Amino acid sequence: MNIVEASGLGKRYGRTWALRECTLEIPAGRVTALVGPNGAGKSTLLNLAVGLSTPSAGAVTVLGGRRAGSPAALDGIAFVAQDTPLYKNLPVADMIYITRSLNRRFDQPYARARLAELGIPPRRKAGKLSGGQQAQLALTLALARRPRLLVLDEPVAMLDPIARHDFMATVLAAATADGVSVLLSSHVLTELERGADYLILLARGQVRLAGAVDDLLGAHGQASLEELAMTYLRETTAEVTR
Amino acid sequence: MTAMTRPARPDEDDVRLRPVPWRRMAGVTWRQHRIALAGVAVLLGALAVYLWIAGLPLHHAYAAAVACHPAGSAACQALVGTFNSMDSHMTGAASPGGVLLQVVPVLIGAFAGAPVLARELETGTFRYAWTQGFGRWRWALAKLVLLAVVLAAAAGTVGVLVSWYYQPYFAAGNQALGLYEIPPFVTLFSLRGVAFPAWTLAAFVIGALAGMLIRRVVPAIVATLAVYAGLAVATGGFLREHYLTPLVTTIPNVPGTAWIISHWWTKDGRFAFAGNPSLNLLNQFCSSLPPGQGKPSVGTFAQCLAQHGYTQWTSYQPASRFWPFQWIEGGWLLALSALLIAATLWLVQRRAA
Numbered sequence: 202m203n204i205v206e207a208s209g210l211g212k213r214y215g216r217t218w219a220l221r222e223c224t225l226e227i228p229a230g231r232v233t234a235l236v237g238p239n240g241a242g243k244s245t246l247l248n249l250a251v252g253l254s255t256p257s258a259g260a261v262t263v264l265g266g267r268r269a270g271s272p273a274a275l276d277g278i279a280f281v282a283q284d285t286p287l288y289k290n291l292p293v294a295d296m297i298y299i300t301r302s303l304n305r306r307f308d309q310p311y312a313r314a315r316l317a318e319l320g321i322p323p324r325r326k327a328g329k330l331s332g333g334q335q336a337q338l339a340l341t342l343a344l345a346r347r348p349r350l351l352v353l354d355e356p357v358a359m360l361d362p363i364a365r366h367d368f369m370a371t372v373l374a375a376a377t378a379d380g381v382s383v384l385l386s387s388h389v390l391t392e393l394e395r396g397a398d399y400l401i402l403l404a405r406g407q408v409r410l411a412g413a414v415d416d417l418l419g420a421h422g423q424a425s426l427e428e429l430a431m432t433y434l435r436e437t438t439a440e441v442t443r
Numbered sequence: 444m445t446a447m448t449r450p451a452r453p454d455e456d457d458v459r460l461r462p463v464p465w466r467r468m469a470g471v472t473w474r475q476h477r478i479a480l481a482g483v484a485v486l487l488g489a490l491a492v493y494l495w496i497a498g499l500p501l502h503h504a505y506a507a508a509v510a511c512h513p514a515g516s517a518a519c520q521a522l523v524g525t526f527n528s529m530d531s532h533m534t535g536a537a538s539p540g541g542v543l544l545q546v547v548p549v550l551i552g553a554f555a556g557a558p559v560l561a562r563e564l565e566t567g568t569f570r571y572a573w574t575q576g577f578g579r580w581r582w583a584l585a586k587l588v589l590l591a592v593v594l595a596a597a598a599g600t601v602g603v604l605v606s607w608y609y610q611p612y613f614a615a616g617n618q619a620l621g622l623y624e625i626p627p628f629v630t631l632f633s634l635r636g637v638a639f640p641a642w643t644l645a646a647f648v649i650g651a652l653a654g655m656l657i658r659r660v661v662p663a664i665v666a667t668l669a670v671y672a673g674l675a676v677a678t679g680g681f682l683r684e685h686y687l688t689p690l691v692t693t694i695p696n697v698p699g700t701a702w703i704i705s706h707w708w709t710k711d712g713r714f715a716f717a718g719n720p721s722l723n724l725l726n727q728f729c730s731s732l733p734p735g736q737g738k739p740s741v742g743t744f745a746q747c748l749a750q751h752g753y754t755q756w757t758s759y760q761p762a763s764r765f766w767p768f769q770w771i772e773g774g775w776l777l778a779l780s781a782l783l784i785a786a787t788l789w790l791v792q793r794r795a796a
Contacts, residue, residue, distance in 0.1 A: 251574050255793070273460055275576050282570035288475065289566070295474045302467040303575035303582070305460075339571075346576070 202265040204229040204350050204382040205250050209259030212245045219245040221406045223259070227384065229349075231413075232376050232396045235386040236430050237403035238437070243386035244283065246403065247354045250384065251280040264349055276305060279343035283354040285336045289328025293338060296327055300342045312345040333364030340368065344375050351375065353385035369396060390427040402430060404437035463577045468585035476590060479555045483594060487601045490547065494601075498608040501529055505611035508622060520621070526611070527623040544605065544634045549671040551594055552646020557663035559586060560787070561654030573791075583791040587651055587784050594647050595640040602639030609635065618699055627765045628702035632683070633675070636766070637773035641780075646671050648780040652787045655794075678772070686771045689758040695745045700762035709754045720748060 203226045210223040220242040227233050235243050248254045249261050252270020260268075267274040287296060293316065301307035316323065319337050321330060327338060336356060343351060353372065357365040373396040375381045385397075400417055402410035410417065410433055414426055423429040473480075504526040511519035560583070563569040573579035609631065611617075617624035625631075633642050649670050654663040689704045697703060707717040716724075729747035745755050760768070 253570060253573060272462060272576070272578055275574060275578060276460060278574070280570070280574040282567065282574075284567065286567040286569075286571050288568055290478075291474065299471050299474060300575065302471045303463060303572075303577040305463055305576050 202229045203227060205263050205384060207261045210249060210256055210261050211258035212249060212254065213257040218406050223408050225401060225408055225411050227399060229382050230380060231399040232383040233399040233401060234397035235384065235401045235403060238434060241403040242406040243403055244354055247352055247386055251278055251352050277349040278352060279346045279348035280352045281339045281343050281356055284359060285339035287327040287335060287339060290326060292324050292326055293321055294323040296342060304346050306347050308345045308347055312341055315341045333360050336360055336368055340371055348381060350382045350384065355386055390430050397426065400426065402433050409433055409437065465585055468589060472586050472589045483551055483555055483597060487597050491601055491604050494604045494608045501611060504529055514620060523621050541631060548643040548646045549668060551643050552650045552671060553664045553667040555594060556647035556650020557654045557667050558660045559651050559654060561658060561660045561663040564658040565660055580788050580792045583788055591644055591647055595644040598643035599640035602635060605639065606635045624699060626700050626702060627762050628760060636769040638769055641773040641776035644780050645776045648783040652783050655787050655790045686768050687764060689760055691756060691758045693754050693756055695755055697757050697759050702760040704758045707756050709756065710752050715753060720744060
């Protein structure tokens with residue numbers, strides 16, 4: 202089963218194509234890294250996959266053939282957007298209440314236990330938490346929905362190294378322990394290296410490279426995911442300069 | 444290029460996939476908007492307390508003046524005077540109390556309605572809310588309808604109290620007793636009956652739509668104030684008088700409670716002029732009016748001009764049409780609100796991240 206499947210997918214804002222001719226299949230059970238420079242179309246692709254925006258061309262389905270944004274798709278996907286938006290003036294307990302109310306499934310004991318483990322007090326307002334705690338809260342709320350696909354848009358960009366490490370540890374634990382498929386975008390390559398086993402390289406609105414990390418490393422003779430990505434990103438930059 | 448050959452393959456649990464129940468939005472809406480709702484409660488509560496405290500003596504004075512016998516006696520005239528001198532700051536559209544009352548709906552609309560969607564868009568939390576299992580248009584519909592119903596109900600309750608407060612001024616027979624009387628149409632029409640909650644509802648929905656279009660809280664509030672003011676002025680100034688065809692009469696003494704739309708004069712069956720007679724005309728025909736008794740009344744002029752073959756026509760809305768007009772205004776505002784909610788939902792559904 203493919204957790205995300207796009208064919209000829211495109212998104213245009215005004216006269217600019219943010220994403221063009223995107224065709225890919227991401228198998229289930231993977232931690233997929235979506236890598237590319239700023240403005241490559243990473244957020245656009247993720248927004249299309251979670252149904253926040255609608256395609257200008259082509260189609261995207263998720264969770265094995267469900268239309269992105271359909272009730273069945275929303276039910277099985279948890280999305281943590283860039284800068285982890287939360288209702289900053291509400292206490293953590295209310296964020297839990299709201300997320301539980303808005304979804305068919307919600308693992309309240311998990312959410313409670315996880316937040317206790319993180320030392321996040323339920324009465325504290327979300328806006329008063331540190332950046333790392335806010336990111337962890339958003340992630341906890343997403344995982345407590347028991348999704349089949351977890352989508353993360355630049356989740357660690359704003360975090361300090363320790364918070365980054367903790368955040369990625371939680372994500373990878375969910376992927377290994379509960380079999381959640383993960384799709385995350387990032388330009389912080391070293392963080393991805395530890396867990397990602399599937400790579401999509403985006404540049405200037407187009408897919409440049411997609412495949413299982415092991416296969417890609419073997420085929421391109423690179424030692425690490427970081428090297429591989431950097432090589433491709435440099436090529437794209439060179440193209441632009443030319 | 445990989446074609447999508449796989450047919451849509453719903454999972455086993457999709458058969459049982461029921462939408463998240465609507466009722467869950469009640470708690471969500473309360474938690475997210477309790478501060479705005481508390482603000483509205485404080486505003487309307489203070490208004491209600493004021494109306495109650497100021498209204499009781501007014502009603503007592505009125506009851507005393509009406510019950511007094513014989514009506515013409517000095518004691519009774521004193522009671523009438525007491526009533527008439529009460530609370531002049533609440534009895535006109537331009538009085539402080541009247542102005543304050545008139546801005547209540549738009550304050551509720553702007554400060555409770557505009558942020559509902561604008562804050563989500565401004566802070567980015569729509570990316571959270573619209574990717575939950577509830578579904579985004581259902582989320583928006585539940586939220587808007589819940590808040591709209593609660594606010595309209597609260598405004599309706601206060602509207603009843605406003606009606607009660609002004610009741611003595613609108614009672615039949617005030618004129619005969621020399622009691623101060625307000626034509627029910629001209630002042631404060633939109634603050635009584637069903638018009639008050641209907642205008643509050645419209646203001647809230649205008650605020651929500653403005654927030655969805657502008658995506659920023661403060662500009663959305665400003666836009667709501669402007670649009671609401673335009674709508675209220677247009678309705679009061681141009682639209683309301685056309686709800687029902689005005690009655691036309693040649694009887695000069697139209698009841699004081701009626702809403703006079705226009706005057707015009709005819710001579711020998713042909714239109715002569717509109718409005719009040721010009722000074723030239725009066726000098727020509729009516730210069731022989733008895734001088735020295737102050738300003739002659741319009742009635743005196745009318746009699747004088749009538750002797751010279753002029754007929755005065757008056758088109759007016761009788762006071763008995765107060766409730767039909769209330770329902771017409773409430774009805775079109777409700778329809779407008781439903782339309783604006785539909786437009787807002789459409790925008791929510793097609794808004795790209």
